Amino acid sequence: MPSTHDILVTGAAGFLGSHLCDRLLERGHRVMGLDNLSSGTRDNLAHLQSHPRFRFVEQNVTAPLALQVDRIYNLACPASPPHYQQDPVGTTLTSVLGTWRMLELARHCGARLLQASTSEIYGDPAQHPQREDYHGDVNTIGPRACYDEGKRCAETLCFDYLRQHGVAVRVARIFNTYGPRMLPDDGRVVSNFIVQALHGADITLYGDGGQTRCFCFVDDTVEGLLRLMESDSTGPVNLGNPHEITMHVLAAEVLALTGSSAQLVYRPLPQDDPRRRCPDIGLARRLLDWAPQVPLAQGLRRTIDDFARRLASPRTPDEAALPLASALLRVQPAGGQAVSW
Amino acid sequence: MPSTHDILVTGAAGFLGSHLCDRLLERGHRVMGLDNLSSGTRDNLAHLQSHPRFRFVEQNVTAPLALQVDRIYNLACPASPPHYQQDPVGTTLTSVLGTWRMLELARHCGARLLQASTSEIYGDPAQHPQREDYHGDVNTIGPRACYDEGKRCAETLCFDYLRQHGVAVRVARIFNTYGPRMLPDDGRVVSNFIVQALHGADITLYGDGGQTRCFCFVDDTVEGLLRLMESDSTGPVNLGNPHEITMHVLAAEVLALTGSSAQLVYRPLPQDDPRRRCPDIGLARRLLDWAPQVPLAQGLRRTIDDFARRLASPRTPDEAALPLASALLRVQPAGGQAVSW
Numbered sequence: 001m002p003s004t005h006d007i008l009v010t011g012a013a014g015f016l017g018s019h020l021c022d023r024l025l026e027r028g029h030r031v032m033g034l035d036n037l038s039s040g041t042r043d044n045l046a047h048l049q050s051h052p053r054f055r056f057v058e059q060n061v062t063a064p065l066a067l068q069v070d071r072i073y074n075l076a077c078p079a080s081p082p083h084y085q086q087d088p089v090g091t092t093l094t095s096v097l098g099t100w101r102m103l104e105l106a107r108h109c110g111a112r113l114l115q116a117s118t119s120e121i122y123g124d125p126a127q128h129p130q131r132e133d134y135h136g137d138v139n140t141i142g143p144r145a146c147y148d149e150g151k152r153c154a155e156t157l158c159f160d161y162l163r164q165h166g167v168a169v170r171v172a173r174i175f176n177t178y179g180p181r182m183l184p185d186d187g188r189v190v191s192n193f194i195v196q197a198l199h200g201a202d203i204t205l206y207g208d209g210g211q212t213r214c215f216c217f218v219d220d221t222v223e224g225l226l227r228l229m230e231s232d233s234t235g236p237v238n239l240g241n242p243h244e245i246t247m248h249v250l251a252a253e254v255l256a257l258t259g260s261s262a263q264l265v266y267r268p269l270p271q272d273d274p275r276r277r278c279p280d281i282g283l284a285r286r287l288l289d290w291a292p293q294v295p296l297a298q299g300l301r302r303t304i305d306d307f308a309r310r311l312a313s314p315r316t317p318d319e320a321a322l323p324l325a326s327a328l329l330r331v332q333p334a335g336g337q338a339v340s341w
Numbered sequence: 342m343p344s345t346h347d348i349l350v351t352g353a354a355g356f357l358g359s360h361l362c363d364r365l366l367e368r369g370h371r372v373m374g375l376d377n378l379s380s381g382t383r384d385n386l387a388h389l390q391s392h393p394r395f396r397f398v399e400q401n402v403t404a405p406l407a408l409q410v411d412r413i414y415n416l417a418c419p420a421s422p423p424h425y426q427q428d429p430v431g432t433t434l435t436s437v438l439g440t441w442r443m444l445e446l447a448r449h450c451g452a453r454l455l456q457a458s459t460s461e462i463y464g465d466p467a468q469h470p471q472r473e474d475y476h477g478d479v480n481t482i483g484p485r486a487c488y489d490e491g492k493r494c495a496e497t498l499c500f501d502y503l504r505q506h507g508v509a510v511r512v513a514r515i516f517n518t519y520g521p522r523m524l525p526d527d528g529r530v531v532s533n534f535i536v537q538a539l540h541g542a543d544i545t546l547y548g549d550g551g552q553t554r555c556f557c558f559v560d561d562t563v564e565g566l567l568r569l570m571e572s573d574s575t576g577p578v579n580l581g582n583p584h585e586i587t588m589h590v591l592a593a594e595v596l597a598l599t600g601s602s603a604q605l606v607y608r609p610l611p612q613d614d615p616r617r618r619c620p621d622i623g624l625a626r627r628l629l630d631w632a633p634q635v636p637l638a639q640g641l642r643r644t645i646d647d648f649a650r651r652l653a654s655p656r657t658p659d660e661a662a663l664p665l666a667s668a669l670l671r672v673q674p675a676g677g678q679a680v681s682w
Contacts, residue, residue, distance in 0.1 A: 088501035089441075096437050096494060100430075121481060135478045138493075140462060141512075141577065143504075145497040152479075153437060153494040156486040160429035163484075171482075236482065 004028040006068065010061045010102060011075030011116070013040025015181045016174075019218050020073060020225060021045065025053055027226075032067065032325060036060040039078040042322060044181050049322055056322035061098035068109055071229060074102045075116040077151070081144065081270070082187035088146035095150030096157070103161040106168075114170040114229045115158045117236060119277055120148045121173060129244075129280040132173065132236050143271055155236065162234060170228050175240025175279045179218030179299065180306035190215060190300075193251055194307045197260040207269035209247040214278045216241035217299035220292040227288040240279035241292040257300055345369040347409065351402045351443060352416030352457070354381025356522045357515075360559045361414060361566060362386065366394055368567075373408065373666060377401040380419040383663060385522050390663055397663035402439035409450055412570060415443045416457040418492070422485065422611070423528035429487035436491030437498070444502040447509075455511040455570045456499050458577060460618055461489045462514060470585075470621040473514065473577050484612055496577065503575060511569050516581025516620045520559030520640065521647035531556060531641075534592055535648045538601040548610035550588040555619045557582035558640035561633040568629040581620035582633040598641050 007024055011017040012033025017040065024031050025048070033045060034057045048054045059065065061076035077094045078084040084091040099115060106113040122130045123138035138148045161167040178190040185191075196203050216239070224239035251264060284290045348365055352358040353374025358381065365372050371394045374386060378399060389395045400406065402417035418435045419425040425432040440456060447454040463471045464479035479489045502508040519531040526532075537544050557580070565580035592605060625631045 088505055089498060092437075092494065092498055092501065093441065096433075100434065123476065135464065135480055137476045139476055140493045140496040141500040146501055149490075149494045149497040152481045153433060153490045155481040156490040157430060157433055159482040160433065160487055164429055 004030070005070040006030045006032070007071040007073065008032045008034060008067060008069045008105075009073045009075065010034045010098065011040060011077065012056070013037055013042060013044050014075060014079070015044070015179070015183065016116070016177060016218060016221065017075045018044035018181055019179065019222050020075070021048065021054065023222050023226065025051060029053070031055070032057060032069065034059055034061060034065070034076065039083045039183070039186075041183075045322055051323070054323060055325040057325050062093060062101060064101065065105060067105065069111050070109070072102050072106050072111050072113040073116070073225065073229070074099060074113060077116075077147070079118070079147075080186040080188050081147075082185075084147045085143060088143075091146040092150040095147070095154045099154035099157050103157060103167055107161065107165050112168040112170065112229065113158070114172060114225060115154060117155050117171050117173045118147075118151050119173055119175040119238070119240060119279065120144070121152045121155065122277065123148055124274040125277060128276060129242060129278040130238065131280040132238055132283055159234075169234055170231070171235040171237070172225055172228050173236050173238045174221060175216060175238065175277065176213050177216050177218050177221040179303050182303070184307065184311070189213065189247060189250065190303065191307070193254040194258070194304055195311070197254050197258040197262055198304070198308055198311055200260060200262055202263050202265040203251050203255070205247050205251065205264055205266050206273065207266075209251070209264070209266065211269075211273075211275045212244045212246050212278065213250070214241045214244050215250070215296060215299070216292050217294035220294055224284060224288065224290045227290050231288055233287045237284050237287060238279040238281055239284060239290070240281065242279055242281050243296065244278045245296070253296060253300055254304070257297065257304055345371070346411040347371045347373070348412040348414065349373045349375060349408060349410045349446075350414045350416065351375045351439070352381060352418065353397070354378055354383060354385050355416060355420070356385070356520070356524065357457070357518060357559060357562065358416045359385035359522055360520065360563050361416070362389065362395065364563050364567060366392060370394070372396070373398060373410065375400055375402060375406070375417065380424045380524070380527070382524075386663055392664070395664060396666040398666050403434060403442060405442065406446060408446065410452050411450070413443050413447050413452050413454040414457070414566065414570070415440060415454060418457075418488070420459070420488075421524075421527040421529050422488075423526075425488040426484060429484075432487040433491040436488070436495045440495035440498050444498060444508055448502065448506050453509040453511065453570065454499070455513060455566060456495060458496050458512050458514045459488075459492050460514055460516040460579070460581060460620065461485070462493045462496065463618065464489055465615040466618060469617060470583060470619040471579065472621040473579055473624055500575075510575055511572070512576040512578070513566055513569050514577050514579045515562060516557060516579065516618065517554050518557050518559050518562040520644050523644070525648065525652065530554065530588060530591065531644065532648070534595040535599070535645055536652070538595050538599040538603055539645070539649055539652055541601060541603055543604045543606040544592050544596070545608055546588050546592065546605055547608050547614065550592070550605070550607065552610075552614075552616045553585045553587050553619065554591070555582045555585050556591070556637060556640070557633050558635035561635055565625060565629065565631045568631050572629055574628045578625050578628060579620040579622055580625060580631070581622065583620055583622050584637065585619045586637070594637065594641055595645070598638065598645055
């Protein structure tokens with residue numbers, strides 16, 4: 001029997017965060033979800049509103065927080081380009097200040113912290129597939145830099161907290177992940193294609209559609225995060241699906257699975273858009289005995305079913321009454337909103 | 342006649358900052374120097390203690406500051422590896438939070454901000470010489486990352502303040518600079534060699550001594566900063582001396598100029614130490630009509646004379662009574678220490 005923990009998940013109302021909360025609760029842990037609901041939604045957590053071991057804190061990750069936990073999964077940050085480019089300065093500060101706040105909390109609690117880093121730290125990579133020792137190719141002053149450089153700087157903070165303060169850190173570099181609960185308007189290619197196909201609209205390809213990506217189903221990504229957190233390795237470790245496909249192939253899969261006869265249309269490639277990105281997951285295989293298990297067609301089928309259900313039902317107001325943490329106990333000397341279970 | 346400005350210089354008590362203050366005062370501006378004296382010294386500004394147009398604020402650049410100025414030169418950050426590695430987390434926060442604070446101040450004042458970025462954002466470069474469109478090769482989790490990634494992230498914030506808030510930014514990527522007032526113990530090669538030669542001690546070379554650097558005399562660097570600030574270009578612009586020399590050649594020059602007969606000794610190269618770094622200054626030549634004017638032998642002679650004078654005289658306590666800014670006027674709505682002339 002594995003022991004159970006008190007766990008803080010930041011970004012808990014997001015796509016990935018909400019699946020992570022589900023899995024942690026299934027395994028018997030107590031979970032405190034934190035989210036400012038800027039790109040996450042209450043809907044993603046509505047099914048947990050009566051869960052006895054789940055609590056929710058609506059707060060920005062950059063604000064002080066007083067809480068006693070054993071594990072922190074730091075996922076808070078808008079992650080799709082249309083979201084993270086709405087307030088670029090805010091995005092950078094969310095990554096850097098948010099990670100700093102959570103590292104301070106981890107240091108205070110003696111907690112272990114897993115940082116959700118990203119394949120974006122490789123930028124538009126010159127090395128394929130990308131190994132963890134590749135240093136990346138990021139334009140510091142481009143429109144994606146707010147996310148890329150914020151996440152790079154957050155990795156730096158993690159390893160300096162390890163060296164300088166002995167905080168147990170785990171850094172996962174998460175590649176493209178897809179699955180149920182992605183936002184229909186988050187601007188990522190899988191959700192774009194599915195929404196367009198289900199609406200019978202044209203499927204938009206950028207560039208010539210020959211650029212490649214690798215897509216990992218969310219259950220696989222979450223399993224990787226859980227294994228990394230409980231492993232002895234700090235990382236950074238790539239978590240992604242090494243099966244590389246072109247945007248043309250993805251579009252064809254989505255059309256076939258939805259039975260849509262939508263047409264393909266082409267648009268110019270946005271600035272600094274990576275032409276190709278694919279993880280080398282040798283390290284995750286060796287250290288975590290981890291590799292993706294869900295084939296693309298199966299993952300797409302589950303994602304399409306979820307989108308079809310959500311698009312078919314009239315949109316309900318996002319007002320799930322989540323079980324709030326009580327503001328009782330001030331633990332962190334530096335102050336901040338004090339919350340307890 | 343050029344118009345004069347009210348100018349804030351952060352890192353004013355540092356090597357580069359103090360020379361910048363001198364030059365700005367010579368040109369008729371009012372100068373507010375800010376420094377927390379972590380690696381800067383009062384001695385560097387002691388000659389300004391009676392200057393009618395100079396004021397000093399002892400404060401961390403990351404703390405709020407209320408002040409009305411037209412120009413901000415943001416130089417505050419420890420810049421030599423032994424200094425910036427003493428408190429790596431503090432170094433990253435100084436760059437990121439400090440630049441954010443100063444950009445907010447610039448936004449509030451309608452001031453123009455020049456960010457002192459660095460050749461370190463190129464990491465251990467694969468391209469020689471480095472042009473501004475080279476994206477660099479930085480290890481996000483290495484011992485130099487606190488400085489390199491902090492400075493990269495600061496560049497990102499500058500360009501997002503330009504795009505998002507219309508702040509007039511100027512970004513200079515400063516390469517190795519040397520000259521009078523370098524700290525004898527700052528661990529940089531020019532000061533190390535000079536101190537060792539003047540003491541008749543062995544000259545320490547790292548690796549085989551064949552790695553190259555380019556050294557720019559401080560007067561040239563300051564002239565580049567002044568020109569960039571008053572130009573119409575945002576940058577980033579490299580400011581450095583493209584004349585590339587090996588550590589062996591530098592050691593020989595210093596030995597010749599000091600008349601020392603010290604021996605060379607070899608030590609292992611530190612982790613992530615760049616093997617070679619040299620600016621392409623084509624952009625600075627075109628946009629700013631700028632190129633270094635001071636030959637190495639002449640710059641070294643002036644630097645050696647300064648070191649010889651400082652090492653010969655007994656070290657005086659660092660207690661120059663600088664003319665303090667008055668804490669009178671609260672200008673910035675977000676609060677912070679309010680200071681006026």
